Amino acid sequence: MATGVRYPAPGEHRTGDSLRQMHHVEVKRRMGEADIAEVSVLLAEVAAADRHRPLGEHKWLDLVHGGRTGFAGFVARDRTSGRLVGYAQLSQGHHTWGVEVVVAPGNRDPDAAVGADLLRAALDEVGRQGGGHVHLWVPQPTPVTDTMATSSGLVQGRDLLQMRIALPVPATAIGDAPPLTTRPFRPGQDEAAWLAVNNRAFANHPEQGGWTIDTLREREAEAWFDAEGFLLYERDGQLAGSCWTKVHSDCDPELGEIYVISVDPSLHGHGLGRALTIAGLDHLARRGITVGMLYVDAANRAAVHLYQSIGFALDHVDRAYTGDVAPSR
Ligand SMILES: CC(C)(COP(=O)(O)OP(=O)(O)OC[C@H]1O[C@@H](n2cnc3c(N)ncnc32)[C@H](O)[C@@H]1OP(=O)(O)O)[C@@H](O)C(=O)NCCC(=O)NCCS
Structure with missing residues (x-):
């Protein structure tokens, strides 16, 4: 030591x-x-x-x-x-x-x-x-x-930042880009493709990288898991990115978390991260959630910049x- x-x-x-x-x-x-x-x-x-x-x-x-x-x-x-x-x-x-x-x-x-x-x-x-x-x-x-x-x-x-945003996100923060067409995750079918993109996107991340099928199945077995809130975006039949949301019903008010978001590294920088975050927040708002939340590494400049530009503000630091x-x- x-x-x-x-x-x-x-x-x-x-x-x-x-x-x-x-x-x-x-x-x-x-x-x-x-x-x-x-x-x-x-x-x-x-x-x-x-x-x-x-x-x-x-x-x-x-x-x-x-x-x-x-x-x-x-x-x-x-x-x-x-x-x-x-x-x-x-x-x-x-x-x-x-x-x-x-x-x-x-x-x-x-x-x-x-x-x-x-x-x-x-x-x-x-x-x-x-x-x-x-x-x-x-x-x-x-x-x-x-x-x-x-x-x-x-x-x-x-330092890990917990950031929050009031929902629904105002139209001014969304901009002119058309909403992304996503589909829900299919348990039993989408695991391998999702793990491949997630592990590529988080290759250097100590907790979020290196997930195995067991790590993912454990989450799927949790009471909060809702495949409808696990949004996948495909391009040319291949998974390009995803936004997995999680509702914390035990909080008052309920918090809607952007739980895991990742874009295939070959597609970074083309607006997909932004569109997927907005798709996740939109899903949460349609469920009646009024506060969006996420955790982000303070050193993850791309993600912090993205969330701030959508309107997320710091709640506290871990x-x-x-x-x-x-x-x-
Ligand atoms: C974070 C992530 C989802 C962003 O996806 P993306 O498709 O590359 O993001 P976008 O193209 O939509 O860019 C979003 C904003 O971030 C900015 N950005 C992108 N890369 C950046 C970088 N390296 N440094 C600073 N800003 C950056 C873009 O300029 C854009 O800002 P703008 O809308 O003001 O122009 C993606 O980098 C990723 O999958 N990273 C690995 C997983 C991860 O870190 N997830 C977040 C954990 S909380």
Whole structure:
């Protein structure tokens, strides 16, 4: 791990001169039903406090479906009451490990003691599993989460922007281009073509690239999946691009997400990305959704420019911290 910084030993928390054993961290390679139920309560508590649902969707699916290579859950409990005070999750992505740390609202202190212990346990596990590049995603970063990340030897990396737009999009933002003729995704038939274009378009993307048929089928099996909102655009019988939308019915107001959008790299720069985004937003607006939303990497200049020009504005930032962990055996 790229660190020379000293941090307290696991489960220890300095308060003045005393060193108290506040919590302990347990590693779980597979989460049982009771663990998942307990973590779900923690996630709901944190979502209500932060107005942001922790544990991104990829990680939530890893937790629920379990068993993926490299998966580990880390459970921090109060030593006295046994209560869950934090949870971290490790998963292995394309070229990189992903970690997310969730700390109960009542257990956040300026030293980030619970979070730092969870994070260190996760980084140790990466070392045990052969080491590698690590991303820690922090939604709505604060000085406390900065402390947690940097005290564990990670450095600030990518910022992910959540952008939003009021729907329907005004005609002035759409311009004169005729609407694109799309068709819904056909489960069981379109997977191979979609994966080929997606993986070409996101060739260098740590989470969105390198999808397999299993990654896609898992999403298709989710309750929110709606093939009618997964729009494909073909040219000369070949898939040229797609706009996959996702409705977050658990938000108030409901959010309509541009979930994955990609254009075959051989066709970039010809207005397809713009037309597909508008087609997706139009689909959402026709379903009665009044707020469109998406996540975009701040460094993805083409996409940020595209979304801003349509009228999307920044809602908040999620921050990645990164580091390289050496193998420990
Ligand atoms: C983002 C993406 C969908 C855009 O598709 P596209 O068909 O190339 O986009 P368009 O031709 O419609 O261009 C849209 C706007 O972006 C601009 N743009 C395109 N490439 C750009 C670049 N490299 N840098 C800056 N602006 C760029 C265009 O000039 C255009 O702006 P304008 O309408 O003001 O002239 C496409 O680049 C892609 O598939 N990228 C890989 C996957 C991805 O990053 N998806 C988005 C994740 S949130």
